[in-house]
Amino acid sequence: MSTSRQPRAAAAASPWREVAVPSLPSLPWPVMARTQQLAAGERFPPHVHAWNQVVFATEGVLQVTARNARHVITPQQALWVPTGMLHHTGALSAAAFRNLYVADDPALHMPDHCAVLDVSPLLRELIVELGQVRPEDDQPYYLHLCALVTAQLQRQRQHRRHLPWPQDARLQRWCQALHDQPGDARSVEAWSRLLGASSRTLARHFERDTGMSLRDWRTRLRLLRAIEWLAQGRSPTTIAHELGYASASAFNYMFRMEMGMSPLQWRRSRQTG
Template sequence: MSTKRQSRPSTQVPPWREVPVPALRQLPWPVVARSQQLAAGERFPPHAHAWNQLVFATDGVLQVSAAHARHVITPQQALWVPTGTLHHTGALGAAAFRNLYLADDAAPDMPDHCVVLEVSALLRELIVELDRTTADHDPDYYLTLCRLITTQLRRQPRHLLHLPWPQDARLQRWCQTLHDHPGDERDMAYWANRLGASTRTLSRHFERETGMTLRAWRTRLRLLRAIEWLAQGRSPTVIAHELGYASASAFNYMFRVEMGISPLQWRRTR
C-alpha cells in the first residue's frame, strides 16, 4: 500500500513587498495609538521616528529588525523602539497590530534600547480603549488613559530574546541564508571556505559582530523561527524537521531549556 507524502512547508522567506510608512509629522498628544494590518509578505521600509514606538501584536506574527537585531513579536507581546531607532516591521503571514507613539517626556523611565515586553490583559484593554477614544471630544479622559498606559508599560515583564544581526555585508548574506534555511548543518569550515577566510578569522569576526558564537546564534535563530511557526499553527513535529533536529523530542528539549515550557504549552499560553 502506498502512502501519499505530505509536502513540507517552505522555510524560504518570500520576497518582501514594501508599504508606505503612515505620515505623521508630530504628536498631538503624549501618546497616540494607531491600528495597522499587514498582508503576508508586506513590510515597512527602514525608518525612524522622532518619538518612541510600541509595536503591539494583536494577531499574527511580526518580524521587526531594529538596532542591529531581529525580533519576533507574537500576540500578547510588544516591542519597545526608542526615539530615533532605525527599524522596519514585516509580516510573514497576515498580521494585525497596534502602534503606540510616545513622546520622550511621557515615558521617561523606559529603556533607551529595544526590548520585548509581555502585554498584560489590562494594558491591552487600555491600548484598545485609547485607540477608539477621540481625544478632542474628551481630553481629560484621553490624558488619563495616557498616564495609565505609561504607568503600565513600566510594569510589564521584559525579555532579552533577540537575534543579533551583523553589519558586515558578507556576514549578513551568510546569516540571511541560515535564517531562510535554519536546518542547514554546514559547519564553520564550509562557510569559511565559501567566504574566503580562515575558520579562525571567520569565527572571531562573527563573534565580534554578534556577541555570540555561531553555535549559540544558531540555537537562538532556531528558537525564534520555532516561535514564529508555532504562532502560525505548525506542529512541533514539522517544526523539528524544518529546523534540522533528528527528532521532535530533541527539539522539545531545546525549547524547554530556552523557554522553560514545552512548545505546545507555549502555544496554549498564546
C-alpha cells in the first residue's frame, strides 16, 4: 500500500460552533429519545450524563470524542456511551440527531466503555418510533418500545473502530497535524526533528499512549477520514489523493480490507439504508 505522494494542502476546516446541551434533571423513563437537527460544524460542549447514552443519527455523520478517542459514526452505526463518561458530539455533515438516554439497569448487559454498535434496520425503526410516541398518551406501548429497544441494543454487533488520542502534548500536536492532513508523507525521522525527540522515543511513547503502532493508527485515521469524506459526497479518487495514496486502487484495497466493501459500495449501502 503506497502512500508516498505528498498531497496538496487541504483547506482548513471551519471551527466548531457549540450548541447548548438540553437540560434534563432526571430520566423519567427507562429509555428516552431526543431528536435534533444539527448543521455541519455544530457540536455539543464536553459533558456527562447520569445515565447511558446511544449516539445515533438517521442522516449525516457524527464525530464523538470520549476518553481520548475519536469515533466517526455513520447512519449504520451508533455509539454506546456509558454513564458518567465525559464526551462531546459534533456533526461532520448535516445530521438528523436521534439520541437515546438509557437508564442504568443490571439486566442491560452493556459494556462499561464506549463501543460502536451496528444498527439493524429494526433497531433504527424502533428508535424513530420511540421518538414519535408520547409516553403520557400510551404508557404500556411506550414501555413495550423501551423493552424492545434495550433488547435490540444487546443484540447489535459491537466493535472498537475508533481513533485513540494520545495524552502527551507532543504526540497530540503530531496527531492533530496528521488528522488535518492525513496525506502528510513526512517520515517519523522528520517529525522527530520537529518535535525534539528521537524517532525511537516517539514510536515507543506513541504505542504506549494509544495502544497502536503508528502504521495501524494512520490506517485507522485514513479510514475514518474516508468515511467522513464519502458521506460528504467526495469521489473515491479525490479522497485517495487527499489521503496520500499513490492510486485509487491502493485506497480501495485498504477500504475493502477494513470495511468488507469498496468505497462506492459503502456509499450505495448508506444511500439505500
